[in-house]
Amino acid sequence: MLDDSIKTQLQAYFERITQPIELIASLDDRPASAEMRDLLSEIAAIAPAKITARFDGQDARRPSFQITRAGADMGMRFAAIPMGHEFTSLLLALLWAGGHPPKVEADVIEQIQAIEGDFVFETYMSLTCHNCPDVVQALNLMAMLNPRIRHVAIDGGLFQQEIEERQIMGVPAVYLNGQMFSSGRMELPEILAKIDTGAAARDAAxxxxxxxxxxxxxxxxxxxxxxxxxxxxxxxxxxxxxxxxxxxxxxxxxxxxxxxxxxxxxxxxxxxxxxxxxxxxxxxxxxxxxxxxxxxxxxxxxxxxxxxxxxxxxxxxxxxxxxxxWRNVNVPGEQAYKTKGVAYCPHCDGPLFKGKRVAVIGGGNSGVEAAIDLAGVVAHVTLVEFADQLKADAVLVNKLKSLPNVEIHVSAQTTEITGDGQKVNGLKYKDRVSGEEHTVALEGVFVQIGLxxxxxxxxxxxxxxxxxxxxxxxxxxxxxxxxxxxxxxxxxxxxxxxxxxxxxxxxxxxxxxxxxxxxxxxx
CATH class of the missing domain: 3.50.50.60 (FAD/NAD(P)-binding domain)
Structure with a gap:
């Protein structure tokens, strides 16, 4: 899975490892488990004196693997094959487990180590999300530093049933001890502020x-x-x-x-x-x-x-x-269904709508680019633009119009985003020329109407x-x-x-x- 150039780079990074690491995988019969076995085996082979891969894990979520210092039980786990944007998260977890110090201020490390209580974090992410690694890395660091904190990064594409059961429509989505904790990008200080209630007062002073x-x-x-x-x-x-x-x-x-x-x-x-x-x-x-x-x-x-x-x-x-x-469209349903089908980042959340129907509100460059990107992932895209023509650059408009699974409506005023109480199921718009009302059945709405x-x-x-x-x-x-x-x-x-x-x-x-x-x- 790793080409020679990446292996060479990893070999240089692994020189920083000072303590032995174990990779403990829990696998099943899915093809993804075979890919995970190959990835972990290749990583271990790069530094066999420092990294050991085992495939006898007993975690219920499969495929997944734990990264821990030999003889310890660190709470860092990936229920994912962490390539793409998450490859850096994997590398950092390996270095931290291997004794390489994180680039974090000493007082932050002390704060994490002093946190009391038991915390089990689950982060649902996608490998194409550029906001997810910050959350994954922050929670991995906390799990590495404090034995009472556990964290698993879950690729929503591998665990679609969990995505459906928890009705997750946007990433990163973080659960703490089984309850929704946060949705969207967060950095380490924000996470600490939510679980360490005295931090804000200390910081203010x-x-x-x-x-x-x-x-x-x-x-x-x-x-x-x-x-x-x-x-x-x-x-x-x-x-x-x-x-x-x-x-x-x-x-x-x-x-x-x-x-x-x-x-x-x-x-x-x-x-x-x-x-x-x-x-x-x-x-x-x-x-x-x-x-x-x-x-x-x-x-x-x-x-x-x-x-x-x-x-x-x-x-x-x-x-x-x-x-x-990002500007809100300010229609009924938008706030109620944020992260439940209403999204603002097609790169982050687009993969969650694979094979589904979505709408893009906005016909400027951002909206048309979003529609083009989504068309390669979802089943169908409906673009809704208030003005009487698309405002994006001509080259983008021509590309959009060439796509077979895209439908464009101009002079269309979005009036409501509808749902079933749990997630989005449609979008309503009014034809500004004829006054006729229309309803589009879909599963996701991406808002792209400026700032x-x-x-x-x-x-x-x-x-x-x-x-x-x-x-x-x-x-x-x-x-x-x-x-x-x-x-x-x-x-x-x-x-x-x-x-x-x-x-x-x-x-x-x-x-x-x-x-x-x-x-x-x-x-």
Whole structure:
């Protein structure tokens, strides 16, 4: 299963293993079990002195395999053949079990090891999901560090009966002790915050002791990362606070128009952003939600950024680069059936609808690209567009129209997403020309109708456009002196990664210009 180049790479990685590992598989007669046996045998053969493969496991979920340190009982298990996006998860689990230290702060490791209680996590994922590895790796790490935590990563394609029984329509879907725990992308601090109830208060107390910043960037997507880098290079005290590093790029599969990088994937791009920021002296405060911005009381004073955990950060200047999020279609049934047939990421959730009927709402580039991708997986795609023609690029529209299992409806207003109380079973739309109502029977609906700026916390503080965007001038100034805006959250036209990075750099330069022209507050 592994080609020679991958084996060579693994051999180099396995040099880092310092303690023997056991791979213990529980197999059945399915072809997938034979594939799993082959994969584990090949891995063991690369480093036979360090890795042993056994096929006498007694786990009820088959095929599956445990990764554990010899003589121990670590709770890391894959009910999957972890290739594709999950191959990195497999490699990390092997290295961790083999004694290679994880790249996690010491206080986080101590927090995980101190968690009390018994936790059994089950993560349903797909091998094409680029959001799933973060969840799988976080929970594997917790299971490796704490013997009372167990985790199994389950490929929904291999265990379709479980997917049907639990009516899972979106990945990653995490169960804890048999109950739904979370759906969608989560990072390690978010998971810890949900099970370690005292973490938020401890974090708030720690953050509130930080000295004031010269520049505080809110948001860590392309605009926020660029702003932090440009500010830090000026030698001034710089901080960046955000819910997640990478922003929307984490939900983007292919990036092919960032100049000098012919092709990359969103999560890789996000990781590169963070790595670049960490080159400089930037105080990174990730997994933090900002609730309020309080401008400085007088010119040259400190603005206050209030976090949802109660912490307060102060800074002479603030750059808001909070980006945008997927727009909801806002019809009956959308909220009720989220993760139960209503989805927003065709790359992540598309494989769960294999052989089924789905609709895509939206005829722009995102909608048409989603429909094209889904057409190769599902039985039939119905694309519904409000305008009288598709707005996507001509080459995409021509490709879509060439597909035999796609039906297109323009001048079509979605009025409801219907379901049986458990999952989606249809979509209703009105023909805007004739007024006629139509119902399409299907199992999934993918919403692709654009973005909403993440600016709700700024209402009444900064001037916003009628669309909720921060109004900025050519130098990223907002309506409040000392506060700047950058990227997709602002009125800057064309929401593109490369434009966001340029705006972030511009905002940092404007902030620096403000600092050198404004007297510092008196101590």
């Amino acid at each position: 720690k953050l509130s002791t930080k000295a004031p910043f010269d520049v505080l960037v809110v948001g860590a997507g392309p605009a926020g990362a660029a702003a932090a880098i440009y500010a830090a290079r000026k030698g001034i005290r710089t901080g960046i606070v955000a819910e997640r590093f990478g922003g929307q790029t984490l939900d983007t599969l292919g990036i092919e128009n960032f100049i000098s990088v012919p092709e990359t994937e969103g999560p890789k791009f996000a990781a590169a952003l963070e790595a670049h920021v960490r080159v400089y002296d930037v105080d990174i405060m990730a997994n933090q939600k900002v609730d309020q911005l309080v401008p400085a009381a007088q010119p040259g004073g400190y603005a206050t950024v209030k976090l949802s955990n109660g912490a307060e950060l102060k800074s002479r200047t603030v750059i808001v680069a909070t980006g945008a999020r 909403v700026p993440n600016s709700e916390f700024l209402k009444g503080t900064l001037e916003l456009s009628k669309f909720g965007e921060i109004v900025v001038d050519a130098k990223c100034h907002t309506s409040v002196p000392g506060v700047y805006g950058a990227g997709d959250v602002t009125t800057v036209p064309y929401k593109q990664i490369i434009i966001a990075t340029g705006e972030g750099a511009k905002a940092a330069l404007s902030a620096f210009d403000h600092l050198i022209r404004t007297p510092a507050p008196q101590a």
